[in-house]
Amino acid sequence: MTQKFYSLFVEHYLEGLLSPLGSVEVSGVITGSERRGIVLFFPKGTIQTERHSLGLLAKVAQSDCSIEVYCEQIGKTEVRSCLHKLLNVFSTLNYRASAEGKTLDDNLPRLWIVVPSASEDLLNGFGAQLELENWSTGIYFLPNVFRIAIVAINQLPVTSETLWLRLLGRGAIQKQAVSELVALPAENIIRRNVLEMVYRWRISVMTQTELTRDDQELIMNLTQAYEEARAQAVQEGVQLERRQVVENLLRFRFSSVDEELARVVDNLLQLTPEEFTPLCLELSREDLLARFNSHQ
Structure with missing residues (x-):
């Protein structure tokens, strides 16, 4: 290397x-x-x-x-x-x-x-x-x-x-550790700092032309950590956005999302936007609670 x-x-x-x-x-x-x-x-x-x-x-x-x-x-x-x-x-x-x-x-x-x-x-x-x-x-x-x-x-x-x-x-040992790093909670400060270090280091190294196979293996292992964490963050962002959409639809219909309605939000998020949108806009509060409480 x-x-x-x-x-x-x-x-x-x-x-x-x-x-x-x-x-x-x-x-x-x-x-x-x-x-x-x-x-x-x-x-x-x-x-x-x-x-x-x-x-x-x-x-x-x-x-x-x-x-x-x-x-x-x-x-x-x-x-x-x-x-x-x-x-x-x-x-x-x-x-x-x-x-x-x-x-x-x-x-x-x-x-x-x-x-x-x-x-x-x-x-x-x-x-x-x-x-x-x-x-x-x-x-x-x-x-x-x-x-x-x-x-x-x-x-x-x-x-x-x-x-x-x-x-x-090296090799499989580092790959295993990378997987454990990515699996840490997103709010873990050390995880966030290490991923940022990996990102900055990768940018500096990728401009080099004389990379051996071992260099490339190291870059690949560490890049996996950054890319998986980034994909995870994107997915979490999509889920957060969908949750906000569902909650806003419920607020539009029922003025607020109380404790009872909050319990059905996770079930609604299992559906596609095309499926949960009409349910939020057309079902009564009682029907909505009855439908999803039956799946608890």
Whole structure:
């Protein structure tokens, strides 16, 4: 995959989701050779992760951290590179603390490496272990001295808690997450924001000519989310308009739509305009109530 396009999406996506919770810094200029999207996050206060709508992502971001997202499986070389960068961060933090007469405690930032999948050989090689008493399957922690965790998206349970991380997956996993995103209530603020991010990102990417097959797959999966949500909104708009027509016809006949008449509106909406219009205009109130109350 052309990582430039994927990395830009990851950065915009994570920045949009995490900004309300704290300070977000993205990696800056992305070159064609880079293979990930990088985000640094610093929470502005305690995050109530148990009930937060971002689920597992909020739990990941409950303390200072760095998040690196890869679009393909990685090997030991990439993990060593991540470790090297993280140790440099620790060195910088230690220098700053010393200059201020402070000592670093054990609450150092953690690096979360997010990958579509992780091989058993990779995990065993770094001594990565599950911590099922506190975390779900798919979250592997290296020995704590390294402050690194690997998130294997394909192993995450398919729940609302993991949705926002599974959207960064590949193939069928991402498609499933997209379907769950679209199925969220239209008034869900995160759903609305993510769809808007997808729309803006898609517009910027579609102007590019050097797209690989993987790029096109990512665009297709995310475009599905936008188009399905848009179609849903259009359908909801049509239904709302028809409801207003029916209610206006009833008001024209009976001056107002009281509780009894309101109960027959949904039944009238099951009919075509050609069917419900004469019923609203010709039937008496008693006949209208009797006809549709019999279908309750």
